Amino acid sequence: MSEADEITRQLLRYSPDxxxxxxxxxxxxxxxETVRDLLGYEPGDLTGKPIEVLVPERLRQRHGSYVANFLRAPRNREMGVTVADLAAQRADGSEFPAAIRLAHFHVGESLLxxxxxRxxxxxxxxxxxxxxAREEADRANRAKSRFLASASHDLRQPLQTVRLLNASMLxxxxDTDVGALLRRQEQAIDSMTRLLNGLLDVSRLESGAIELQLVDVRLDDLLDELRQQFEPIVRARGISLYxxxxxxxLRTDRTLFTQLLENLLGNALKYTDRGSVSLTGTLQSDALHLDIEDTxxxxxxxxxxxxFDEYYQVDSSGTRRAGVGLGLAIVREVSRLLGYTVAVYSQVGVGTRVRVSIPRDMLVARDAVADPQAARHAARSASxxxxxxxEDNEGVRVATELFLQLEGFEVTSAGSAGEAQQLLESxxxxxxxxxxxxxxxSRTGLELVSGVRQRRGVEIPAVVLSGDLPSVLRVQKTPIPxxxxxxxxxxxxxxxxxxxxLATG
Structure with a gap:
């Protein structure tokens, strides 16, 4: 017997299965030989016995139909891949879940x-x-979503109060010095707002809870707003912004698109201590490419x-940078939602370039987009x-009322749905x-608006504020005039x- 034949014989005898x-x-x-350890039979004792001795009695009828089907069209395959309770029976009558792989061959005219x-x-x-574990994770994820839905509103309320009080004091x-301090405070409030939004938005983006609100946007107008937003930071850091x-x-979700660019610019500025940060838009045959580049x-x-992983931060200098590492995770999810692609090119000690590519079929004629500056001017000149x-939160109500009064409005307020009903009647x-x-x-402000509109037969204009706006908009799918x-x-x-x-509408 050759060595190969002996290896084959020993392999058959002592196969792991x-x-x-x-x-x-x-x-x-x-x-x-392996049937001894797995099934409790001596190999010779099984020879000549029907295969059913290895099949639990409760499965023998079904096993017979499997065998018949296999013999009609034999092929190498897994046995009963769709059967969850496929099992084998040991010599002592006990069962175990089994995986059974079948292979057919011929010896002479005989099919074996x-x-x-296993x-x-x-x-x-x-x-x-x-x-x-997956079920537990799903339950935890649902619980997190419920928490975010409720905590989002509660966490934003005090921040809303602080922002309005700051705007009122401004x-x-x-006094010039006090004004400068208040503007510094305003910047800190904006940073707190962005951080809170980041913490809440990542989960909503990943869960698909955000629906796109597509509008036509002038790219140069949007970038001009971003330039003005980041100029104070750039001056404070002593670097240049181009x-x-x-x-x-382009047709996009203006809020999400702005958030994407804000996070990319903010990240570039965070890791640039000298030199410059630039945002350049180039129209090519395949796409509009926006390059955010830093030194x-x-x-x-x-x-x-x-x-782009959540909570991941890169800082090879060892210096602690502000933030919790959510900005680029938001970029990843927003770009996926908007249908953009994002690529990163970087060299240690030289800088980083992030390219956002927007397909050309998402672009529109700039002249067809309404001028937002003209619209704002017309709206501000209205009566x-x-x-x-x-507003049922007293701090927010007082701060909002003070701010609007300082803007020259006559304001009457109510702190509950019951008070509001009396106010709306007059x-x-x-x-x-x-x-x-x-x-x-369980009352909502939108229900109050709908109720007074029905009673009066007039579409009374309304501004609805929410600390969990994406969830509100997901429920309210149809536009409200x-x-x-x-x-x-x-x-x-x-x-x-x-x-x-709304006053001019």
């Missing part, structure tokens, strides 16, 4: 089938543990693939309506409603703009 060979009549013709049998007890246990003081782009329009510390090649403010007809969406109990939705903590300029636009 129990191996039996069965003829077309279902009689066992061969069993290897080899069955390799004990799946441990694998089934591991799979069950994995399923249980309008009240004439923003240039093609005069094009910062750069990213080691082995870390580039991780920078000022009497405002009815409905309306004169020239009012505009500013309502918090989440009121006490003469109604604006704003997220808390509300941007004071956005609030004034919404009031002005």
């Amino acid at each position: 129990a191996l039996v060979v069965v003829d077309a009549g279902g009689i066992i013709r061969f069993a290897n 089938v080899a069955a390799a049998i 004990d799946m007890t441990e694998r089934r246990r591991i799979n069950a543990a994995l399923v249980l 309008r009240m003081v004439n 923003v240039t782009a093609e005069n094009v329009g 910062g510390i750069g990213i080691p090649q082995e870390k580039v693939e991780h920078i 000022r309506p009497r405002l009815i403010l409905i 309306m004169r007809g020239d009012e505009l409603l500013v309502v918090d969406y989440h009121l006490e109990g 003469r109604c604006r939705f704003l997220s808390k903590p509300v941007d004071t300029e956005a609030l004034l703009q919404a009031i002005s636009e």
Whole structure:
């Protein structure tokens, strides 16, 4: 016997799987040594016995149909891959979950089938543990979503109060030094707002809870706003900021697109201690490419693939940088939602370039996009309506009322749905409603708006504020005439703009 033949013989005898060979009549013709450990039979004792001795009695009828089907069209395959309780029976009558692989061959004119049998007890246990862990993770994720939905509103309320009080004080003081301090405070509040939004937005983005609100946007207008937003930071850092782009329009979700660029610029500035940061837009045949480039510390090649992970920060200098590592995770999710691609090129000690590519079919003619500056000017020159403010958080209500009064509005407020009902009954007809969406109990500000509109038969203009705006908009799928939705903590300029636009509508 050759060495190869001996290896083959020993392999059959001592295969890691129990191996039996069965003829077309279902009689066992061969069993290897492994059946002793797995099935409790001596190999010779199985020879000549029907294969059913290895099948639990409860499964024998079904096993017979499997055998018949296999013999009609024999092929090498896994036995019963769709059967969850496939099992084998030991000599002592006990069972174990089994995986059985079938292979057919001929000896002369005789068809024989080899069955390799493996004990799946441990694998089934591991799979069950994995399923249980997945179910626990899903439950935890649902609980997190419920927490975010409720905590989002509660966390934003005090920040809303602080922002409005800051805006009010800026309008009240004439002292230059105090004004400078208040503007510094305003920047800190904006930073707190962005951090809170980042913590809450990543989970909503990943869960698909954000729906796109597509509008036509002038790229140069949006980039000009970003330049103004980051100029104080750039001056404080002693670096240069260059923003240039093609005069094009694009159809996008303005809020998400702005958030994407804000995070990329903010990240570039965070890791640049000297030199410059630039945002350049170039229109090419395939796409509009936005390149955010810095002369910062750069990213080691082995870390580039991780920078879009949540809470991951790169700082090869060892200096602690502000933030918690969510900015680029938001970029990843927003770019996926908007259909953009993001690529990163970096060299340690030289700098980093991030390229956002926007497909050309998402671009629109710039001249067809309305001029936002003209719209804002027209809205601000409109007459000022009497405002009815409905807000059940006392701190937020007082701060909002003070801010609006300093802006020259006549404001009447209510701190509950019950108070609001009495106030709404005495309306004169020239009012505009500013309502918090989440009121006490299960009542919503939007229900109050709908109720007074039905009673009066008039689409009374309304601004609805919410600390969990994406969830509100997901429930309210159809547009509501003469109604604006704003997220808390509300941007004071956005609030004034919404009031002005509704007053002229």
